[in-house]
Amino acid sequence: MKDWRYWLSEQQGTLTAIGIFAVMFAIYATxxxxxxxxNMVQTAANKGVLLAFVAMAQALVVITAGIDLSVGMVLTLTNCVASAIVVGSAAETALGVVGVLATGLACGALNGAIVIFGRLQPIVTTIATGAMFYGIALFLRPNPGGSVNETLADAMTGRLFGFLPASLVVLALAVLIIWVPYSRSVVGRAAYAIGSAETAAYLSGVPIQRAKFFAYTLAGLLASIGGLFLTFFSYTGEAAYASGNAYTLFSIAAVVLGGVSLMGGRGSAIGAIFGALAFRTIGDLLFVFDFDPLWQPLFQGVVLMLAVSIGAFGLFQVRNRLEWFG
Incomplete structure (x- = not known):
């Protein structure tokens, strides 16, 4: 197979997500x-990056054939933490941002350690830790409140050069600084090998434990960046259980729309980003076309179900697991 054909096959899911988003956003904009x-682009970007960061986090774990049902609660927890410590002078704000990111890293590392050393299923582990993270968030913010450094918040949610949303720039930097080096590293390649066939990866000497630990830890970091931006947008913190669960479920739909296989071993965080942007645009389209609010959750639920089902369609013609990853 020629190089360009192989590249096209590998990036099919990402390119499809980009196409879906482009069409839907064009309909929304017109x-x-x-x-x-x-102003319209800035508003859409600021709403989209929240789910994009959570979808990136979910993608890292799903590539290893796992799943993280705590990402939404990590976002909620770090939102509450940020509303308490990302305040004050420039130095204090910087330390607060570091503290929020460290909180996300710690949450992800805890998930990874339990999955690896506790040998529990990821779905069971992350349900339990998600409940823990929400409990801590509720302890920190029993009622909505807090604040954030307004100068930093305005800068992160504003525009660069008068037209470029700063939130999209941060999202692009996250891809360049986190995803690109990770995907090309030993642990990144090992994550794909684990998702494709963990037993074969183990027999080949792939660092399975290290790869899984990095995946979950970086997932926590990315979710915490989403929590920071949620604080920047709302200027407050809130232990919102429904919101955390919604982001978790929507992140699963986003990664599937972005071409990430729920079986693991295929896809990329970039595809998950465009899947998130496309999914978020669905809600915007419902608003633009004045869809009855009472029916919107049902419609989004149907889209969520269809998105998750996409990953199973390709399995109907697969005779063995090696063909799926061939």
Whole structure:
């Protein structure tokens, strides 16, 4: 197979997600009451990056054939933490940001350690830890409140050069600084090998434990960046159980829309990002076309079910597991 054909086959899911998002956003922009403009793009970007960061986190774990049902609660917890410590002078704010990111890293590392050394199923582990993270968030913020450094918040949710959403720039930097080096590293390649065939990876000497630990830890870090941005947008912290669960479920739909196989071993965080942006645009389209709010959750639930089912369609013609990853 020629190189370009192999590349096209490998990136099919990502390219499909980009196409879906482009079409849906074009429909949204052309039908928006205010018309296409920098303010509309900025608002859409600020809403989209929240799910994009959580989807990136989910993608890292799903590639290893795992799943993280705590990512939404990590976002909620770090939102509450940020509303308490990302305040004060520039130095204090910087230390607060470091503290929030460290909280996300610790949550992810805990998930990874339990899955690896406790030998528990990821779905069981992350349900339990997600409940723990929510409990801590509720302890920190029994009622909505807190604050955040407004200068930093305005900068992160504003525009660069008058037209470029700063939130998209941070998202792009996260891809360049976290995803690209990770995907090309030994542990990144090992994550794909584990998702494809863990037993074969083990027999080949692949560092399975280290790869899984890095995947879960980086997932916690990415979810914490989402929690930071949630604080930047809302200027407050809230232990919102429903919101945390929604982000977790939507992240699963986003990674599947982005071409990440729920069986593991296929896909990329970039595809998950565009899957998240496409999924978020669905909600915007419902608003633009004045869809009855009472029916919106049902419609989004149907989309979620269809998105998760996409990953199973390709299995109908697969005779053995090696063909799926061939």
């Amino acid at each position: 039908n928006h009451p205010a018309g296409f403009g920098v």
